Amino acid sequence: MARIAVFGAGYVGLVTGACFAELGHIVCVRDVVDEKIEKLNAGQMPIYEPGLEDLLVRNRARIRFTLDAAEAVDGADFLFVCVGTPSTYSGDADLSAVWTVLAELPVDTRVVLVMKSTVPVGTGERVRVALEARGLDDVAYVSNPEFLAEGTAVRDVMHPDRVVVGAFRPEDADRVAALYAPLETTIVRTDVASAEMVKLASNAFLTTRISFINEIANVCELVGADVVDVARGIGLDHRLGPHFLRAGVGWGGSCFGKDVSALKQLAGNSGYHFQLLSAVIEVNDLQKRRVVGKLEKRLGKLRDKRIALLGLAFKPGTDDLRDAPSLVLASRLLAEGAEVRAWDPVADARDLLHGVAFCETVLEAVEGADGAVIVTEWPELSGLASPEVREAMRYPLIVDGRNLLDPAQARAAGFVYEGIGRPSPPSGAPAPAPDRSVELAG
Numbered sequence: 001m002a003r004i005a006v007f008g009a010g011y012v013g014l015v016t017g018a019c020f021a022e023l024g025h026i027v028c029v030r031d032v033v034d035e036k037i038e039k040l041n042a043g044q045m046p047i048y049e050p051g052l053e054d055l056l057v058r059n060r061a062r063i064r065f066t067l068d069a070a071e072a073v074d075g076a077d078f079l080f081v082c083v084g085t086p087s088t089y090s091g092d093a094d095l096s097a098v099w100t101v102l103a104e105l106p107v108d109t110r111v112v113l114v115m116k117s118t119v120p121v122g123t124g125e126r127v128r129v130a131l132e133a134r135g136l137d138d139v140a141y142v143s144n145p146e147f148l149a150e151g152t153a154v155r156d157v158m159h160p161d162r163v164v165v166g167a168f169r170p171e172d173a174d175r176v177a178a179l180y181a182p183l184e185t186t187i188v189r190t191d192v193a194s195a196e197m198v199k200l201a202s203n204a205f206l207t208t209r210i211s212f213i214n215e216i217a218n219v220c221e222l223v224g225a226d227v228v229d230v231a232r233g234i235g236l237d238h239r240l241g242p243h244f245l246r247a248g249v250g251w252g253g254s255c256f257g258k259d260v261s262a263l264k265q266l267a268g269n270s271g272y273h274f275q276l277l278s279a280v281i282e283v284n285d286l287q288k289r290r291v292v293g294k295l296e297k298r299l300g301k302l303r304d305k306r307i308a309l310l311g312l313a314f315k316p317g318t319d320d321l322r323d324a325p326s327l328v329l330a331s332r333l334l335a336e337g338a339e340v341r342a343w344d345p346v347a348d349a350r351d352l353l354h355g356v357a358f359c360e361t362v363l364e365a366v367e368g369a370d371g372a373v374i375v376t377e378w379p380e381l382s383g384l385a386s387p388e389v390r391e392a393m394r395y396p397l398i399v400d401g402r403n404l405l406d407p408a409q410a411r412a413a414g415f416v417y418e419g420i421g422r423p424s425p426p427s428g429a430p431a432p433a434p435d436r437s438v439e440l441a442g
């Protein structure tokens with residue numbers, strides 16, 4: 001049993017803390033945000049993450065939450081750094097929260113400092129120099145990047161594909177690796193710089209796969225192929241594998257954008273132009289806007305057309321709106337003069353999107369709509385092509401931004417269906433212009 005301090009109560013910190021408590025360790029999670037700590041101490045969840053609440057309740061006796069850095073570090077064997085590393089204006093990672101953690105270390109501490117936050121390659125070396133300069137010679141440093149995805153975070157931590165441990169000294173790596181011993185997994189031991197690079201390269205490769213399949217989807221649309229079948233055919237090749245080949249409205253989330261940009265900048269700052277990553281980012285930016293063209297193909301000009309955006313979170317299973325494609329899409333639609341109505345089962349975008357009508361139910365969102373766009377593939381939307389929705393919409397257009405529905409079934413149910421990278425009949429005459437005079441008069 002170890003005593004573990006976790007700095008940062010975001011997705012990574014909370015899930016890491018809860019999972020170590022589940023493994024029998026004594027955990028203290030520290031954050032600087034009052035409200036978060038208050039909620040956690042009152043047994044409430046500051047984030048929506050399936051399974052996390054159960055885990056925290058079950059391990060209540062072994063995990064506590066505090067604002068006080070000294071209290072968290074006191075007697076700790078390990079300090080896991082799980083603070084945010086957002087992008088700066090230059091696209092580099094902002095490490096100020098990491099440096100603050102270091103500044104807060106008491107001079108007599110002997111913790112193993114474990115970096116879980118995603119940091120540029122070279123950070124470990126800089127931290128080591130900073131620790132020595134402060135006389136913190138007894139503090140060991142280990143890079144232990146996190147690969148959990150939101151929505152499946154607890155499972156990802158308890159059943160990881162691999163655990164990467166990068167250290168300056170083998171004995172430090174041994175201590176961190178021992179924490180993961182109860183999990184059946186492969187421990188990859190590297191030097192610190194390589195561990196840092198594994199994290200950045202993993203996210204870069206995942207986004208490359210998505211941007212790749214999105215470009216294949218765009219070509220499929222032009223040549224009459226179906227990207228869903230194409231992805232299946234690609235994915236069965238054991239050298240390629242089936243994952244991250246779902247074409248859609250583009251990748252979002254708190255990590256992909258910032259990490260890919262951080263790697264691109266890291267390369268640039270080191271004198272290398274990472275051409276491939278620039279293209280991956282550009283393809284994604286354009287992909288988020290393609291839905292507008294699909295709506296226009298069927299509806300003509302979007303001014304005064306009522307569009308329902310279904311799903312706002314950057315993916316299902318989370319209420320996270322950071323870098324969500326829905327935000328770009330809603331803004332584009334508003335700029336075109338469309339009336340936007342939005343629904344999401346958990347994400348609340350009221351503070352982020354002004355001029356959008358937020359609806360409690362899918363049916364309310366599609367009421368009188370000229371088009372409905374599936375932006376996030378929530379399971380609740382799998383029955384969208386229903387008679388009730390058909391009846392409620394003014395023009396029965398579904399743009400399926402995640403290829404969630406069966407196109408043949410949706411068309412058979414009377415909808416005009418447009419997927420991403422799927423064959424679609426010619427557009428024909430655009431939908432009639434809306435007559436909102438009755439509503440306006442009312």
Ligand code: UGA
Binds near residue numbers: 147206245251254259
């Ligand atoms: C991602 C990685 O999957 C994690 O391994 C990593 O630890 C995490 O970033 C991080 O660095 O913190 P996450 O952002 O939670 O996890 O979500 P993903 O499931 O990877 O999805 C990211 C985006 O890609 C979503 O918008 C999703 O809709 C999109 N996506 C994913 C696709 O468009 N197509 C796919 O085939 C897969």
